[in-house]
Amino acid sequence: xxxxxxxxxxxxxxxxxxxxxxxxxxxxxxxxxxxxxxxxxxxxxxxxxxxxxxxxxxxxxxxxxxxxxxxxxxxxxxxxxxxxxxxxxxxxxxxxxxxxxxxxxxxxxxxxxxxxxxxxxxxxxxxxxxxxxxxxxxxxxxxxxxxxxxxxxxxxxxxxxxxxxxxxxxxxxxxxxxxxxxxxxxxxxxxxxxxxxxxxxxxxxxxxxxxxxxxxxxxxxxxxxxxxxxxxxxxxxxxxxxxxxxxxxxxxxxxxxxxxxxxxxxxxxxxxxxxxxxxxxxxxxxxxxxxxxxxxxxxxxxxxxxxxxxxxxxxxxxxxxxxxxxxxxxxxxxxxxxxxxxxxxxxxxxxxxxxxxxxxxxxxxxxxxxxxxxxxxxxxxxxxxxxxxxxxxxxxxxxxxxxxxxxxxxxxxxxxxxxxxxxxxxxxxxxxxxxxxxxxxxxxxxxxxxxxxxxxxxxxxxxxxxxxxxxxxxxxxxxxxxxxxxxxxxxxxxxxxxxxxxxxxxx
Ligand code: ADP
Numbered sequence: 001x002x003x004x005x006x007x008x009x010x011x012x013x014x015x016x017x018x019x020x021x022x023x024x025x026x027x028x029x030x031x032x033x034x035x036x037x038x039x040x041x042x043x044x045x046x047x048x049x050x051x052x053x054x055x056x057x058x059x060x061x062x063x064x065x066x067x068x069x070x071x072x073x074x075x076x077x078x079x080x081x082x083x084x085x086x087x088x089x090x091x092x093x094x095x096x097x098x099x100x101x102x103x104x105x106x107x108x109x110x111x112x113x114x115x116x117x118x119x120x121x122x123x124x125x126x127x128x129x130x131x132x133x134x135x136x137x138x139x140x141x142x143x144x145x146x147x148x149x150x151x152x153x154x155x156x157x158x159x160x161x162x163x164x165x166x167x168x169x170x171x172x173x174x175x176x177x178x179x180x181x182x183x184x185x186x187x188x189x190x191x192x193x194x195x196x197x198x199x200x201x202x203x204x205x206x207x208x209x210x211x212x213x214x215x216x217x218x219x220x221x222x223x224x225x226x227x228x229x230x231x232x233x234x235x236x237x238x239x240x241x242x243x244x245x246x247x248x249x250x251x252x253x254x255x256x257x258x259x260x261x262x263x264x265x266x267x268x269x270x271x272x273x274x275x276x277x278x279x280x281x282x283x284x285x286x287x288x289x290x291x292x293x294x295x296x297x298x299x300x301x302x303x304x305x306x307x308x309x310x311x312x313x314x315x316x317x318x319x320x321x322x323x324x325x326x327x328x329x330x331x332x333x334x335x336x337x338x339x340x341x342x343x344x345x346x347x348x349x350x351x352x353x354x355x356x357x358x359x360x361x362x363x364x365x366x367x368x369x370x371x372x373x374x375x376x377x378x379x380x381x382x383x384x385x386x387x388x389x390x391x392x393x394x395x396x397x398x399x400x401x402x403x404x405x406x407x408x409x410x411x412x413x414x415x416x417x418x419x420x421x422x423x424x425x426x427x428x429x430x431x432x433x434x435x436x437x438x439x440x441x442x443x444x445x446x447x448x449x450x451x452x453x454x455x456x457x458x459x460x461x462x463x464x465x466x467x468x469x470x471x472x473x474x475x476x477x478x479x480x481x482x483x484x485x486x487x488x489x490x491x492x493x494x495x496x497x498x499x500x501x502x503x504x505x506x507x
Pocket of ligand 1: 016021356361
């Protein structure tokens with residue numbers, strides 16, 4: 001079968017606009033698909049901040065959707081496949097975070113903003129623009145979900161794949177939005193977009209896509225349980241036959257210590273000693289004493305999901321261990337305050353930078369000895385993979401993609417020497433693993449895992465063996481993009497989908 005033409009719809013794409021891993025995936029996966037021969041368009045809302053970064057986007061067409069004049073723009077950059085943007089200044093020309101206003105709260109018209117984006121996706125799925133008509137639409141997260149519901153009933157539509165990057169972001173809005181968005185009344189049903197009396201946009205993908213993926217095999221299982229299913233586990237169990245987990249990769253052009261322009265000195269497996277220079281540079285940049293103390297890094301959204309509260313509660317114990325902490329994060333004000341206060345009180349051991357900073361993120365990955373990722377749940381997680389690629393050993397809670405990617409450190413001691421047996425090279429301990437894993441998202445478990453890691457850290461040859469194990473792993477998109485391609489082909493090989501729901505003109 002020929003390589004499919006893919007319309008990849010997403011609400012963020014690195015490096016143009018990013019609040020989390022979705023942006024990294026939305027750049028790297030389409031890039032890997034294009035490298036595999038697919039004709040790909042990345043479709044993104046035309047945020048003002050993004051348009052300002054693009055040189056002379058070309059207008060492909062002008063239209064009106066749901067009463068809004070829109071333009072479809074095309075831009076080309078060397079680091080991304082062809083980019084298409086839905087320009088609608090009234091809804092998208094707002095600075096900063098794509099979802100939040102300056103007060104830190106969701107924009108009150110997010111339902112309208114992303115419904116318009118979804119209508120644009122659906123419209124583009126069904127027409128040829130500039131010689132491109134997609135065989136398959138790949139939707140990502142709730143911001144694109146409505147497109148699934150709009151497209152599903154249409155004859156001769158493209159295949160629909162929907163990826164869950166985080167099930168806890170569901171696109172929930174008051175019930176009156178069904179009418180305000182002029183959605184077909186049949187969509188306001190529990191087997192469509194209604195969810196506990198509200199409009200739930202992620203259900204547009206979960207109910208109507210031909211195939212659903214999420215970003216790790218472990219998370220694909222977890223979200224079918226009440227504990228991790230965020231109320232949607234029943235629906236996901238119902239769709240289990242169409243749900244798979246495909247592990248994210250990392251963009252090895254950007255996250256590669258051998259070629260990273262943002263770190264003090266580059267290094268690889270053969271020059272790992274140079275990681276020490278990055279550690280000293282990081283300590284100096286973060287205002288920590290330049291010392292051989294074990295240095296723990298963290299780069300994160302400051303939310304309970306990421307277990308930052310566990311780290312804050314563990315700080316007194318971690319300080320007793322003599323570690324330094326370098327934390328970069330943005331998010332809830334109370335976590336920022338708590339971390340800022342701890343850093344002010346213990347500047348010898350705790351450094352905190354509030355905000356979002358790509359360069360510091362790279363420097364932490366390169367400079368830290370240990371990376372903390374005690375997430376309560378983690379669909380895939382990227383930072384633990386960046387850490388392993390940089391020879392920085394992750395400490396993670398055994399959940400989702402963290403469980404799938406971090407192999408617990410283990411050391412099989414050689415059999416005791418029997419009388420007369422010579423000591424040989426093969427009697428050296430066999431060190432397996434790429435990090436440290438704990439079972440419950442509790443302060444005690446986190447502290448115990450750090451203690452375990454420090455035991456290993458005090459044994460440099462074994463520590464080095466773990467570092468090399470991680471650096472030897474292939475976290476590139478090669479395997480995962482192939483898995484997506486196989487899935488696209490399976491979806492396209494199916495007989496035409498039986499129309500679901502009621503037809504609604506997708507514009
Ligand atoms: P999530 O998408 O849930 O936030 P991931 O681990 O999948 O978590 O991806 C997070 C991405 O965002 C990583 O690339 C990480 O480096 C980046 N990131 C998170 N917080 C910050 C920050 N404060 N500054 C810079 N990069 C950050």
